[in-house]
Amino acid sequence: MQDFTAISNLRLIAIPRLVAGGRWRVEAMRSLSESCLLWFTKGQGRITVQGATRGYTAHNAVFIPPGVMHGFDAGQQVFGTAVFFGRNCDVPLPKEPHHLRIREVHAQQEINVLLDSILREMNSDVPAHDRATRHYLGLLGVWLERQVVRAEPEPVKPDATRRLAARYSKLLEKEYRSGMGVAEFAAALNVTPTHLTRCCKLACGRPASALLQDRRIFEARRLLAETKIPVGHIAASLGYTSPAYFTRAFHHLTGKSPTAFRRAS
Structure with missing residues (x-):
C-alpha cells in the first residue's frame, strides 16, 4: 500500500471562506506551520510578507513557507483559492516566500485546471482518487517551481x-x-x-x-x-x-x- 501522508492535511479553501470567520483571520499578522499558496483570481489589495508590503491584483500567486509572518487585505471583491499543503507535505516547494505576477494566459489557465482537478479528486470516492490527488499536487509544485524560475526579477534588491x-x-x-x-x-x-x-x-x-x-x-x-x-x-x-x-x-x-x-x- 502506498503512503498518502503527504495529502492527509491538504486543504483548498476559497479566499472568501477564509474571511467568513472574521477578516482578522487573514488581515492580522500571523504565521502558519505549513506552506501556503494564495492564488488571487479577482480583486486587489495589499499583502505583507516578512515585513514588506506589496499590492496584489488578479492573477497573482503568493507562496508563503512555514513560519513566515504575513497578512493581507481581503475585501468583498477579492476571490481566489488558498492552498494549505499540510505539515507533512513531501512535495518539493520553495524555501523562500515568492510574490508572482502570472501574466501568461496559459499559465493562468494551467493553475486553474490543476486546482480544479485537485479539488475534484479530493471530493471523489472513485478508485485511486488519493493517488490522483497526490499526482496533481505534485504538478502544482512543478508549476510553482517553473513560475519562480520565470519570474521577472525585482527592480531592486531588498535594501x-x-x-x-x-x-x-x-x-x-x-x-x-x-x-x-x-x-x-x-x-x-x-x-x-x-x-x-x-x-x-x-x-x-x-x-x-x-x-x-x-x-x-x-x-x-x-x-x-x-x-x-x-x-x-x-x-x-x-x-x-x-x-x-x-x-x-x-x-x-x-x-x-x-x-x-x-x-x-
Whole structure:
C-alpha cells in the first residue's frame, strides 16, 4: 500500500471562506506551520510578507513557507483559492516566500485546471482518487517551481530597510510570546527602537509596536475562538503582565473584551 501522508492535511479553501470567520483571520499578522499558496483570481489589495508590503491584483500567486509572518487585505471583491499543503507535505516547494505576477494566459489557465482537478479528486470516492490527488499536487509544485524560475526579477534588491523589517518579522514570530517589547527586540537586532520603528513604517506602513501587538492579539483571538482556555491563562501565555493589561490591549485593537469576543465567535 502506498503512503498518502503527504495529502492527509491538504486543504483548498476559497479566499472568501477564509474571511467568513472574521477578516482578522487573514488581515492580522500571523504565521502558519505549513506552506501556503494564495492564488488571487479577482480583486486587489495589499499583502505583507516578512515585513514588506506589496499590492496584489488578479492573477497573482503568493507562496508563503512555514513560519513566515504575513497578512493581507481581503475585501468583498477579492476571490481566489488558498492552498494549505499540510505539515507533512513531501512535495518539493520553495524555501523562500515568492510574490508572482502570472501574466501568461496559459499559465493562468494551467493553475486553474490543476486546482480544479485537485479539488475534484479530493471530493471523489472513485478508485485511486488519493493517488490522483497526490499526482496533481505534485504538478502544482512543478508549476510553482517553473513560475519562480520565470519570474521577472525585482527592480531592486531588498535594501537595508526591508532586510531589517524581515529580520524583525522572523524574530517576532519566534519570540512574540516572550513578553519582549520593541526596545528588547531592537536590542536583539543591534539597532535602536526608533530606527526599527522607522524601517517597519517604510517597509510595510506600520510601526514595530503595531506588528508586535497584531501578532499577539491574533493569537489571542484564535485561542479564544477555538479553545476553552481561560482568559487569564491566554494572557499569561502571550507574555502579558496581567489579565487587566491584556484585556485593555485586546479591547483597544478589537473593540471587544476577550470574554465578549469569545461569546460572539
